[in-house]
Amino acid sequence: MIKSHNQHTITYSRVIHLSHVIDVDIPQWPGDPPVEFATVAELSQDGYYLRRFSLGEHSSTHVNAPNSFHSYGVGIDQYSAESLVVPAIVIDIHEAAAIDPDYALTIDDILVWEEKYNQISPGSVVLLNTGWQDKWLDQDRFFNRDTQGTAHFPGFSSDATHFLLNERQIVGIGIDTHGVDPGQDTSFATNSLVLEQPRIVLENLTNLDQLSPTGTTLVIGILRLRDGSGSPAAVLALVP
Template structure:
């Protein structure tokens, strides 16, 4: 039987709002030091071939992207192994901009999670927890976005390892997201938060945009990550859906 949105969402989609959480891809995007450069090259033209096509070269973890457990865990699930159901998840957004404007290396703590829940309620099971640091506003300035200092250390806020373990074990989250280039603080070369979330077989979203358009609770994310067999992620179109109501 053919299914319509009216059969999926109670009340239809009249109140549906879509928030684009994706930075456009081009040659000016901030690239992780040493990673592949973005290249879009014409392979056919209207004048010669009657149509236009390009070849595309871009790192798996460039632009707005998703990352999978095999990024850090040998034998962990790769980007071709996640089901469609795992890529449509409820989101909660933790806005820590008031703290990151004072400390660019700020690390989310268990106490921060507890304080957030005191205001918005317990994080629903299966949610993807998004950290809104304000770094999305730095996207067009690579120097500011990476915060590289004279010792070649990067600086941006992120999740603390203890907070990640708490979210995984106590709230059974689906994954983590952030508007920076990594869920770990930029100065954490041990990638402790990444190790914790990937060992728990969860996904990560990085370089998100448009987080000011999402509420603290109530959005549904659609993660358009490429199913690359053996891949550790890919650039992704990430959309936030608001006003869905009850999902049957």
């Protein structure tokens, strides 16, 4: 159990990694810099082992910042510590996504979920379990590009995103694909909508199938990169 200074209490029985291991062969968005590691100190020669690493701000499991889509937006370094510990709910669309890889979450999906689990509380992050984490080790399957190079993976529709922001006052969204926008949407409409304010956008999550629909608290660890457009993220789920 954790009790914070403002008297919010978090009770949990398990802690689950929602971040992928970062390695050189992870799926990368076209144009993103490669993941690179270089040894700079050897235990046998220097008495300690040390590497340097290089990767893009939106590589592997990561959080996007408003300035990645809006010139007026803040960088990732401006997120308060309190904003990175948030309640989460999980909507499971993996069966629909298995049939239609372009499936986008609808308002009806949200309302059906709420009939079972109650209305989404203000201040929540909505996580979308699409089942795409199982494709992570195969870049071709993960992006699922057609012969024209268009990616096909599921995401949040603009209508559903508007509904969640305006009618449910959520503070963020997350997904197990490389984008909260469906793969075909090159306008990044959902990212842009959510990041009109310093909210949470998490991409390339994993282990969402291990979470309950309600009750999870996320602890989102970021690199506080000055003016960063985002950051690789260590996301922990505190599960009741």
